[in-house]
Amino acid sequence: MQFNLSYLLQSFITFNINAASNLAYIVSTNGWLLLIAAGAIASVIMYMKDEVETSVHEEQAIL
Amino acid sequence: MEYKENALTYKRKMSGADILRFAKAICFPVLLFIFAVITIFQFAVFGSSILAPLIGVMWVGGVVCALLIPSQKTSILNETHITIAIYIVTLIAVRALIKMLSGVSSEMMQSAFNQPLPLTGGETFSGYLQTLLYITTVMTPLGFIGMEAKKVFTFRKKNNKGKELERLRGYRYNNRQHFDG
Numbered sequence: 001m002q003f004n005l006s007y008l009l010q011s012f013i014t015f016n017i018n019a020a021s022n023l024a025y026i027v028s029t030n031g032w033l034l035l036i037a038a039g040a041i042a043s044v045i046m047y048m049k050d051e052v053e054t055s056v057h058e059e060q061a062i063l
Numbered sequence: 064m065e066y067k068e069n070a071l072t073y074k075r076k077m078s079g080a081d082i083l084r085f086a087k088a089i090c091f092p093v094l095l096f097i098f099a100v101i102t103i104f105q106f107a108v109f110g111s112s113i114l115a116p117l118i119g120v121m122w123v124g125g126v127v128c129a130l131l132i133p134s135q136k137t138s139i140l141n142e143t144h145i146t147i148a149i150y151i152v153t154l155i156a157v158r159a160l161i162k163m164l165s166g167v168s169s170e171m172m173q174s175a176f177n178q179p180l181p182l183t184g185g186e187t188f189s190g191y192l193q194t195l196l197y198i199t200t201v202m203t204p205l206g207f208i209g210m211e212a213k214k215v216f217t218f219r220k221k222n223n224k225g226k227e228l229e230r231l232r233g234y235r236y237n238n239r240q241h242f243d244g
Contacts, residue, residue: 023100026100026104030103030111030115032111032115032116032119033100033103033115033119035115035116035119035120035122035123036096036099036100036115036118036119036122037096038119038123039119039122039123039125039126040092040093040095040096040122042123042126043092043122043126043140043143043144044088044089044092044093046126046129046130046136046140047088047089047091047092047137047140048085048088048089050088050136050137051081051084051085051088055077055081055084
């Protein structure tokens with residue numbers, strides 16, 4: 001069996017397109033999943049904001 | 064090092080620990096979201112009609128509470144995510160138990176104990192587990208929302224402008240953050 005990278009890449013892309021379409025269908029049929037997605041996005045934003053506020057980036061003149 | 068005109072400056076770049084913290088901040092909620100969606104679809108109609116709204120209400124409730132009590136934001140968010148994760152794991156475990164026990168009949172129990180048993184005794188155990196599933200499904204989100212509401216009321220009742228200023232001054236003098244219990 002000949003190993004063909006282009007077939008592997010094509011099947012990987014097709015799998016991901018299928019997964020994204022399935023997720024889009026699921027979210028469009030069940031509105032409550034949008035609420036869960038909104039909660040997840042809000043959590044990510046709040047965590048990131050907390051990390052950005054607490055991380056320190058020093059910048060100082062040497063001479 | 065960066066060279067600006069007539070000045071040599073040192074700029075600290077992001078370390079590996081910083082990148083890991085940012086990655087955790089993004090990955091934890093996203094993985095929990097994926098886990099929740101997979102669980103909802105494993106439970107079919109029960110999941111899409113009951114679990115999805117309850118998980119959504121829990122998550123949004125936790126986020127709203129974290130916004131209303133900024134001093135406890137991180138702990139409230141962590142608590143929300145851990146509660147949702149444990150809730151989902153419990154439901155999956157109970158579902159697996161029901162599947163296991165649905166194959167056990169009262170005749171099998173009689174042969175195991177080598178004595179007569181009431182016919183309804185062995186068959187209703189999976190029914191008890193189904194009741195447990197319903198109770199867990201509904202009571203956990205209700206309990207969580209009640210707990211977050213109580214936190215908000217307690218914080219709003221106890222806090223005022225004077226206390227908030229004391230909390231902020233506490234950073235300067237004590238280098239400690241004041242957490243309301």
